[in-house]
Amino acid sequence: MSRSQPDPNPTSSASRLNGRSSHFSSSNWSPSAPTESWAMVTPGEVLRSFRRRLPSILFTTVLVTVAVVALLVVWPNQYRSEGLMYVRLGRGALAVDPTTKATQSVSMQESRTAEVVSIGEMIGSREIAERAVERIGVDKINQPRTWIDRGLQDAEEFMQSDHQMVAWLPKSEGKTVGELTPEAYELQLEREQAIKKVSKAIDVQIAKNGYTVAVAGKGDDPLLIQTIVQAVMDEYGRYHVEAHSVDGSESFFEKRAKQSRDTALATRRALQETRNEMGWLSAASAEETLRERIIDLEMKLNTADSELAEAISQAEELRRQLDGTKEWVPVEVTLGIANAAGDQMRSQLYDVQIQDGEELARVSPNHPRYKRLQEKMQQSSQLADAEREDREERREAINPVYQELETQFQTVRAKAVGLKSRREAVSERLEATQLDLRRLNGDATRLAELTWEAELAEDTYREHARSLEEARVNSALDDLQMSDVSVIQDATLNLKKSGPMRGLLSVVGLLLGLSLGLLQAILRDSPVASTGGSRAEISRNKAAKSRRRTKSADVATNTDSDLDDVMHEQEDIRSNETVTAGAPTGDTAAMNETSGTYNAPMPR
Numbered sequence: 001m002s003r004s005q006p007d008p009n010p011t012s013s014a015s016r017l018n019g020r021s022s023h024f025s026s027s028n029w030s031p032s033a034p035t036e037s038w039a040m041v042t043p044g045e046v047l048r049s050f051r052r053r054l055p056s057i058l059f060t061t062v063l064v065t066v067a068v069v070a071l072l073v074v075w076p077n078q079y080r081s082e083g084l085m086y087v088r089l090g091r092g093a094l095a096v097d098p099t100t101k102a103t104q105s106v107s108m109q110e111s112r113t114a115e116v117v118s119i120g121e122m123i124g125s126r127e128i129a130e131r132a133v134e135r136i137g138v139d140k141i142n143q144p145r146t147w148i149d150r151g152l153q154d155a156e157e158f159m160q161s162d163h164q165m166v167a168w169l170p171k172s173e174g175k176t177v178g179e180l181t182p183e184a185y186e187l188q189l190e191r192e193q194a195i196k197k198v199s200k201a202i203d204v205q206i207a208k209n210g211y212t213v214a215v216a217g218k219g220d221d222p223l224l225i226q227t228i229v230q231a232v233m234d235e236y237g238r239y240h241v242e243a244h245s246v247d248g249s250e251s252f253f254e255k256r257a258k259q260s261r262d263t264a265l266a267t268r269r270a271l272q273e274t275r276n277e278m279g280w281l282s283a284a285s286a287e288e289t290l291r292e293r294i295i296d297l298e299m300k301l302n303t304a305d306s307e308l309a310e311a312i313s314q315a316e317e318l319r320r321q322l323d324g325t326k327e328w329v330p331v332e333v334t335l336g337i338a339n340a341a342g343d344q345m346r347s348q349l350y351d352v353q354i355q356d357g358e359e360l361a362r363v364s365p366n367h368p369r370y371k372r373l374q375e376k377m378q379q380s381s382q383l384a385d386a387e388r389e390d391r392e393e394r395r396e397a398i399n400p401v402y403q404e405l406e407t408q409f410q411t412v413r414a415k416a417v418g419l420k421s422r423r424e425a426v427s428e429r430l431e432a433t434q435l436d437l438r439r440l441n442g443d444a445t446r447l448a449e450l451t452w453e454a455e456l457a458e459d460t461y462r463e464h465a466r467s468l469e470e471a472r473v474n475s476a477l478d479d480l481q482m483s484d485v486s487v488i489q490d491a492t493l494n495l496k497k498s499g500p501m502r503g504l505l506s507v508v509g510l511l512l513g514l515s516l517g518l519l520q521a522i523l524r525d526s527p528v529a530s531t532g533g534s535r536a537e538i539s540r541n542k543a544a545k546s547r548r549r550t551k552s553a554d555v556a557t558n559t560d561s562d563l564d565d566v567m568h569e570q571e572d573i574r575s576n577e578t579v580t581a582g583a584p585t586g587d588t589a590a591m592n593e594t595s596g597t598y599n600a601p602m603p604r
Contacts, residue, residue: 046522049521049525050521052521052525053525056520057518057521060513060516060520061514061516061517062513064509064517065506065509065510065512065513067509068506068510068512068513069502069506069509072502072506072509074147075500076147076148077220077497077500078219078220078497078500079218079219079221079496080216080217080225080494080499081216081217081222081225081226081492081494082216082229083214083215083216083229083230083232083489083492084213084214084488085123085213085214085236085485085486085487085488086211086212086213086486086488087112087212087213087484087485088211088484088486089484116206116210116211116213119236119485120204120206120213122240122243123202123215123233126195126199127239128235128236129195129198129199129232131231131238131239132198132228132231132232132235133191133195135231135234135235136227136228136231138187138190138191138194141194141198141224141228142193145224146220201217201219201225202216202217202228202229203218204216212488215233215491217229218498222493222495226491226492226494228491229491230490233487237485237487240484240485241477241482241483242478244483246471249467249471249474250468250471250475252471253464253467253468253471254468256464256468257461257464257468260460260461260464261461261465263457263461264454264457264458264461266457267453267454267457268454268457270450270453270454271447271450271451271453274446274447275447278439278446278447280440280447282451283440283443283451287437287444290433290437294430294434297426297429297430297433298430301426301427301430304419304423304426305423307415307419308416308420311413311416314408315412318405318412319409321405322409325399325401325402326402327398327399327402328396328397328398328399329396329397330395330396349380352376353377353380353381359373360374360377
C-alpha cells in the first residue's frame with residue numbers, strides 16, 4: 001500500500017481535519033466495534049442523506065402503497081355472523097349421576113364461571129366442528145367461493161391435467177394409509193380440510209362474570225358462515241345433552257329394581273313365615289303385649305289372693321258361729337200326755353215279773369239261775385219306773401239364725417272355692433305368659449335380623465325404583481333435547497362487510513412504504529461506510545492509536561496529549577485516504593475490493 005503525498009496546505013488540512021474529524025471517527029465502522037462508531041452519527045447527516053435520496057424514497061413509498069392498495073382491492077370481503085347462548089341453572093348443574101348417591105344435595109358454594117368456561121371450551125372443540133361438518137356437508141364447506149380459492153383449485157387441476165406444459169411432471173397415483181383406498185384417503189383429507197375451516201372460522205367469547213356464551217364466525221360467504229355458526233350452536237345443544245346423560249342407566253336400574261323387588265318380597269315373606277311359626281307379629285309389640293299381660297295377671301293374682309284370704313276368714317268365722325248356734329229350737333211344748341207305751345210296758349212287765357217270781361220260787365237261792373232272774377226283775381222294774389213319768393209333747397223348727405249363718409257360710413265357701421280356682425287359673429296364665437316372654441327373648445334376635453333384612457331390602461328397592469324413575473325422566477328429557485343451555489339468539493345473516501379494513505390497512509401500507517423508502521435511503525447513503533478500509537488496516541490503526549495514546553499520556557501534559565491525539569487522527573485520515581485513493585467522488589459510491597465495504601462520499 002502506497003502512502004499519499006502530504007497536503008501542501010497544512011492549514012486547510014487542519015481545518016478540514018477539525019471539520020471532518022468527528023465524521024471520520026464516527027464513520028470508521030468495523031464489525032468488532034459497531035456501537036462506538038455508530039454513536040457518532042448525527043441527525044443532521046441522516047436528514048441530509050434523506051434529502052439526497054428523496055426521489056427514491058418517494059418512489060419506494062408510492063410503489064409499496066400502490067401494491068398494498070391493489071392487494072386490498074382484490075382481497076375477498078369478510079362477513080361476520082353472531083349467535084348467543086345462555087347457560088341457566090338447570091338439571092345439568094343440579095342433577096346427580098343416578099348411578100351414584102354420595103350425597104342428597106349439591107354444594108353451590110363455588111361459582112358457575114367454571115361451568116360456563118367449560119361450555120365455551122366444549123363449543124370450540126373438534127367434536128363440535130366434526131358434527132357441524134357432518135351436518136352441513138364437506139362439499140358445501142370446501143366449495144371455492146373467492147378468486148383465490150378458485151385460482152388454487154384451477155392451478156391444482158392444471159397440474160394434474162395432461163396439458164403439454166405440465167405433461168413432463170410426475171403424476172401422483174393417489175396416496176393411501178393402511179387399508180384406506182385412495183378415494184377414501186382423499187375424502188378424509190377433504191373432511192379434515194372442512195373441519196379445519198370450521199374450527200378456524202368459529203370464535204367463542206365468554207362474558208366475564210356472566211352466563212352467556214357468544215359464538216361468532218367470520219368468513220368470505222355470509223350464508224355459509226351463518227350456516228356454520230347455527231350448526232355449531234345446534235349441535236352443541238345435542239352434545240350438551242349427550243355429555244350430561246348416562247348411557248345404559250335406565251336398563252341398569254330396571255334390572256336392579258326387579259332384583260331388589262324380588263329380594264324385598266322374599267325377605268318379607270321369610271319374616272312373616274317366621275312370625276307365624278313363632279306366633280309373634282313383632283318383637284316390640286309382642287314384648288309390650290306380654291308386659292301388659294303380665295302386669296294385668298299379677299294384679300289379678302294379687303286381687304284373687306286377697307279375696308280368697310278374705311273368703312277363707314269369713315268362712316271360718318261363720319263356721320265358728322254355726323258351731324255355737326243351735327240348729328233346732330222348740331216352737332210348742334204339751335205336758336201330761338199319757339204314755340201308752342209305758343202303760344203297755346208296765347202291764348207286760350207285771351206279767352214277766354209274775355212269771356219270774358214263780359220261777360224264782362222254784363229255784364234255790366244258790367242256783368245261778370236265781371241270780372239272773374233276780375237281775376232281770378230289777379231291770380224290768382227300772383224300765384217300768386222310767387215310764388211312770390208324764391210325757392210332754394214338743395214341736396221344734398230350724399233356727400233362722402243358724403239357717404242364715406249356714407247360708408252365708410255356704411256362700412262364702414263357694415266364693416272361696418271360686419276364688420281359689422280363679423287364683424290357680426291366673427297363676428297358670430301368669431306362668432305361661434312368663435314362658436312366652438322367655439321364648440320371645442330368645443326369638444327376638446332372629447326376628448330383628450329378619451326385620452333388618454326386610455327393611456334394608458325395601459329401602460334398596462325404593463332407591464332403585466327412584467333412580468329408575470329419574471333415569472326414565474332424564475331419558476325422556478334427553479329424547480326431547482331439553483338441556484340447561486339454550487340458544488337465545490340465532491346466527492345472524494350480516495351482509496355488511498366486516499373486513500378487511502381497507503382504509504386502515506392502506507394507511508399502514510403507506511407507512512410501510514415510507515419506512516422502506518427511508519430504510520433504503522439509509523442503506524444506500526449510510527455515513528457509516530464512508531471511511532472504507534479493510535478490517536485488518538482498521539484494526540492495526542486502532543491498535544497503533546491506542547499505543548500512542550498510552551505513551552503520550554505517560555510523558556506529556558493534558559494539552560500535549562490533546563495535540564498528539566489530533567496528530568494521530570490526521571495520520572489515520574491520511575492512511576484512510578491512501579486506502580480510498582482512486583475511488584470515485586461525488587454522489588456515487590465505490591466498493592472497496594479488499595474490504596468489501598461501500599465508501600460513501602464525504603459531505604462537502
